[in-house]
Amino acid sequence: MTATVSDQAQQFLASCRTTIDAELERLIPQTAESPERVHAAIRWSVFAGGKRFRPALLIAVGQAFAAPLDHLLRTACAFEMIHTYSLIHDDLPSMDDDDLRRGRATCHVQFDEATAILAGDALQALAFQTIAEDENLPPELRVQLLAELARASGTPEGMVAGQALDLEAESREVTSSEVSRIHSRKTGALIYTAARAGALISGASEPELLAITAFGINLGLLFQITDDLLDVTATADELGKTPGKDARSKKATFPSVYGIEATRQTIQAVHRTTCAELQKISRPTQLLESIADFILNREA
Amino acid sequence: MTATVSDQAQQFLASCRTTIDAELERLIPQTAESPERVHAAIRWSVFAGGKRFRPALLIAVGQAFAAPLDHLLRTACAFEMIHTYSLIHDDLPSMDDDDLRRGRATCHVQFDEATAILAGDALQALAFQTIAEDENLPPELRVQLLAELARASGTPEGMVAGQALDLEAESREVTSSEVSRIHSRKTGALIYTAARAGALISGASEPELLAITAFGINLGLLFQITDDLLDVTATADELGKTPGKDARSKKATFPSVYGIEATRQTIQAVHRTTCAELQKISRPTQLLESIADFILNREA
Numbered sequence: 001m002t003a004t005v006s007d008q009a010q011q012f013l014a015s016c017r018t019t020i021d022a023e024l025e026r027l028i029p030q031t032a033e034s035p036e037r038v039h040a041a042i043r044w045s046v047f048a049g050g051k052r053f054r055p056a057l058l059i060a061v062g063q064a065f066a067a068p069l070d071h072l073l074r075t076a077c078a079f080e081m082i083h084t085y086s087l088i089h090d091d092l093p094s095m096d097d098d099d100l101r102r103g104r105a106t107c108h109v110q111f112d113e114a115t116a117i118l119a120g121d122a123l124q125a126l127a128f129q130t131i132a133e134d135e136n137l138p139p140e141l142r143v144q145l146l147a148e149l150a151r152a153s154g155t156p157e158g159m160v161a162g163q164a165l166d167l168e169a170e171s172r173e174v175t176s177s178e179v180s181r182i183h184s185r186k187t188g189a190l191i192y193t194a195a196r197a198g199a200l201i202s203g204a205s206e207p208e209l210l211a212i213t214a215f216g217i218n219l220g221l222l223f224q225i226t227d228d229l230l231d232v233t234a235t236a237d238e239l240g241k242t243p244g245k246d247a248r249s250k251k252a253t254f255p256s257v258y259g260i261e262a263t264r265q266t267i268q269a270v271h272r273t274t275c276a277e278l279q280k281i282s283r284p285t286q287l288l289e290s291i292a293d294f295i296l297n298r299e300a
Numbered sequence: 301m302t303a304t305v306s307d308q309a310q311q312f313l314a315s316c317r318t319t320i321d322a323e324l325e326r327l328i329p330q331t332a333e334s335p336e337r338v339h340a341a342i343r344w345s346v347f348a349g350g351k352r353f354r355p356a357l358l359i360a361v362g363q364a365f366a367a368p369l370d371h372l373l374r375t376a377c378a379f380e381m382i383h384t385y386s387l388i389h390d391d392l393p394s395m396d397d398d399d400l401r402r403g404r405a406t407c408h409v410q411f412d413e414a415t416a417i418l419a420g421d422a423l424q425a426l427a428f429q430t431i432a433e434d435e436n437l438p439p440e441l442r443v444q445l446l447a448e449l450a451r452a453s454g455t456p457e458g459m460v461a462g463q464a465l466d467l468e469a470e471s472r473e474v475t476s477s478e479v480s481r482i483h484s485r486k487t488g489a490l491i492y493t494a495a496r497a498g499a500l501i502s503g504a505s506e507p508e509l510l511a512i513t514a515f516g517i518n519l520g521l522l523f524q525i526t527d528d529l530l531d532v533t534a535t536a537d538e539l540g541k542t543p544g545k546d547a548r549s550k551k552a553t554f555p556s557v558y559g560i561e562a563t564r565q566t567i568q569a570v571h572r573t574t575c576a577e578l579q580k581i582s583r584p585t586q587l588l589e590s591i592a593d594f595i596l597n598r599e600a
Contacts, residue, residue, distance in 0.1 A: 033456050035464035089421060094413035113394035117417065118464050121389060121424065125454030128428040132446035139439035146432035146446060154425030156333050164335035164418050 009294035012287055016056040019069070021047070023077050027130055041111045041119035046084050048102040053223070054079040054194040060291055061198030061212055064283045071201050074134040075145055079194045081127035082153050085120040086190075090163055092116060098245070124153070137201065145197055152193035162186025166252060174252040182252050183224040184217070191223060192216030211280040215288065218274035222295050225267050228253040232260060234300065271296045309594035312587055316356040319369070321347070323377050327430055341411045341419035346384050348402040353523070354379040354494040360591055361498030361512055364583045371501050374434040375445055379494045381427035382453050385420040386490075390463055392416060398545065424453070437501065445497055452493035462486025466552060474552040482552050483524040484517070491523060492516030511580040515588065518574035522595050525567050528553040532560060534600065571596045 024046055031040045055076030062072040091098040091106040092113060099109050108116035131137075131146050155161040162185030169178060195216030199209050231246045232255045246253045254263045274292045278285040324346055331340045355376030362372040391398040391406040392413060399409050408416035431437075431446050455461040462485030469478060495516030499509050531546045532555045546553045554563045574592045578585040 029456050035455060035461050035468065037468065038455055038460065038464045085421075089417055092414075092417065094417065114392075114467055115464070117389055117392065117394065118460050120421070121385075121453075122455045122460040124421065124424050125450045125458070125460065129447055129450030129454065132443045132450060139443045143432045143439045143442045143446075146443075147429055150425045150429030150432060154422045154429065155335060155338055156329050158425065160338065160418050160422040160425065161335050164338045164415070167414055168335065168337065 006290060006293045006297055008287060009290035012060065012290070013051065013053075013056050013294070016059055017052045019073065020052045020055045020059075020076060020080065023073050024080065027074070027077055027081075028126070035118075037111060037115050038118050038122055041088075041107050041115045042123055044110055045088050045101075045107045045119065046081070046123070048104060050080070050084070050102060052080060054083050054190055057191065057216075057219070057291065058194040058198040060287050061195050061216075062202050063198075064281075064285055064288055065199055065202030065204050065208070066283075067198070067202035071136050072198060074130050074136070075149075075197050075201060076194075078127040078130045078149060079190065079197070081123045081130065082149065082159070083190060085123035085127070086153075086159055086163070088116050088120040088123070095163070095167065096245075141201065144200060148193050148196060148200075152189040157185060158189045159186060162189070169252040174257065176257050179252045179254060179257050180221075183221065187224045187227075188217060188220035191220035195219065208281055208283070211277055215274060215277040218270055218277060219292055219295065222267065222270045222274055222292065225254045225263060225270060226295055226298055228255055229260070229263050229267065230298070230300065231255075267296065306590060306593045306597055308587060309590035312360065312590070313351065313353075313356050313594070316359055317352045319373065320352045320355045320359075320376060320380065323373050324380065327374070327377055327381075328426070335418075337411060337415050338418050338422055341388075341407050341415045342423055344410055345388050345401075345407045345419065346380070346423070348404060350380070350384070350402060352380060354383050354490060357491065357516075357519070357591065358494040358498040360587050361495050361516075362502050363498075364581075364585055364588055365499060365502030365504050365508070366583075367498070367502035371436050372498060374430050374436070375449075375497055375501060376494075378427040378430040378449060379490065379497070381423045381430065382449065382459070383490060385423035385427070386453075386459055386463070388416050388420040388423070395463070395467065396545075441501065444500060448493050448496060448500070452489040457485060458489045459486060462489070469552040474557065476557050479552045479554060479557050480521075483521065487524045487527075488517060488520035491520035495519065508581055508583070511577055515574060515577040515581075518570055518577060519592055519595065522567065522570045522574055522592065525554045525563060525570060526595055526598055528555055529560070529563050529567065530598070530600065531555075567596065 028042055028046060029039045031043055033039055058076045058079060059072050087101060088107045090096050091101055092108055098106050100106065107119060128146060131142055131149065134142060152158045153160065162182055165182045166186055169182060192213055195212050196209065199212040204212065228246065231244065231253065254266060258266065271292055275289050278288055328342055328346060329339045331343055333339055358376045358379060359369065359372045387401060388407045390396050391401055392408055398406050400406065407419060428446060431442055431449065434442060452458045453460065462482055465482045466486055469482060492513060495512050496509065499512040504512065528546065531544065531553065554566065558566065571592055575589050578588055
C-alpha cells in the first residue's frame, strides 16, 4: 500500500461522487414538489456531503468487470438511498438519538420526527422504484438486484436486523461474536451487496461473483472496524458527527470488546484478507485494492 | 344492491383472508428467528385481524380476469405488508399517536417506538422482496408490479405523500379539494394500484386496465369516505380503534368539510360511479360489484 494507490481511490471517489450526486439530483423529487417538507427533508439528508462509499464501490466493481457506467449508475443511487434512509431512521430519538450527522443537524432536528420518519420511508420506496424502472437493465437482472437489495435492507440477514441487534445489545455486555454478527448485518450486508450488484450487472462468472462477495464482506468489516476506531480516536470536526458516542451509549464496537491496540491489529489483518480475495479475479483490480487501502488509512 | 350480493363479497373476503393469512404466515420470518423482537412486532401487527381488503381486491380483480390464484397471492401479500407497515408508522407518537388499532395495542405501545419503526422498515423491504422473488411471474411483470407498488407507496403521488399532507393539514382548515388530494394519496393510491396489479398479472387489455384503474380509484374513494363517516358514527367496539379521533385531531375528512348528510349522499354517488366503471369490462364482474356494495354498507 502506497500513498499513490490511496490517491487513486481518493480521485475515483471524488469523481464518482460528482456523477452520483448529479444522478441523485435527477432521481429525487424537487423540494418545490408536494409534499414539500418531506422532499426538503430527503434532500437535506441525501445532499449532506456523504462519501457515497456504497455506490462508488458498486461502480468500481462494475467497471473492473467492464460494465458501462449507465448500467451501474441507477442501482448505485438506489444503494445510497437505502443507506441514507437508514441514517435518518437510526438518528431518531427513539433509536440512537443523534443530533449531528455529516457535520450538520440530523433530519428530525432540522425538520421534525414525523417528517424524518416519512422521508426515510419515501426514500426506501424510491430506492426500489429506481431499480424497477431502470430500462438500461434487462428485467431478469433488475429483479435479481431488487431481491438482493431488499434482503440486504431488511431482516433477518440485513440492515434492519443489524440495527435491532445493536439497540438490543446496548443494555448489556456483548461478546466478540455478537459484535461481528451485528456489524455484518448493520453495515456489512449493504456494502457487500453493493459489490455483488456491480458484479451481477457486469455479468461476472459464478467464481468471480463469489470472490467479489468475499472481497465485499471483508471490505465491509474493514469499513466498520475503522469506523469504530475513529469514533474513539477522532474529533467531531474530522468525523462530522459526535465522537465517543458509541462508548457513551454502550454500543457494541470492536474497541470496546478488544481494546484499541488489538483493534488496530485486526484492521491490518482484515485489510490483508480483503486484498487477497482480489487475487482470485483475473480482471484489473488495482482500483478495488486502492479502495481497501483508502478505507485502511481513512481519517473520517 | 341486495343482501345476497353483499353476502357474496363477505364470503369471498372471509375465504380470501384465510388464504392470505396462510401465505403471510409463510412469507414473514418466525418470531423465534433473530431479531426476535422485530419479528414479534411485525407479526403482532400483521396478524392483528385486518380485513385484508387490498390483497382481496387484487385477487378479486385477478380472478375476474381468470388469473390463477398462485399468480396473484404473493403480490397480494406484498400489498398487505405495505399497508401494515404504514399503519405501524402512522400510529407512532410523532405521527397520529394512536394506542389502539384493530382492537388491540398499537405496535409501539405493545413493544416500543424503535422496534415499531424497525418493524415497519423491515416490512416495507419484505414487500418488495416478495414480488422480486415471485417465480410464478415473469421478470418483466415483476418489475412493472414493483414499480407501481413503489410509486403507490412513496412520494409524490403515493401513500407517504398522503400521510405527510394529512399531518400538515391538521394545523389548519382544509378545502374539499385538499381532502380529496390527501385521500387519493393516503389510501387511494394503494387501493387502486392493488386493483391494477390484479389486472396486470392477468394480462388485461389496455382498455380493461383503464376501466379497472377507474374502478379502483372510485372504490378507494368509497372506502375512505365510509371510513371517515364510521369514525364519526361508529363505536370503538365496532371499529377496533378509537372513534372520533379524526375530529379531535382535526384530521381532514369528508364529514368535517361537507357535514354528515352530504357525506352520505357523496357515498351513494361514488358507489354508483364505481359500479358504472365495471360496465366497461366484458368479464364476470359480479364479485367486484359485490365488493363495492360491501364497502357501501360496511359497519367497521
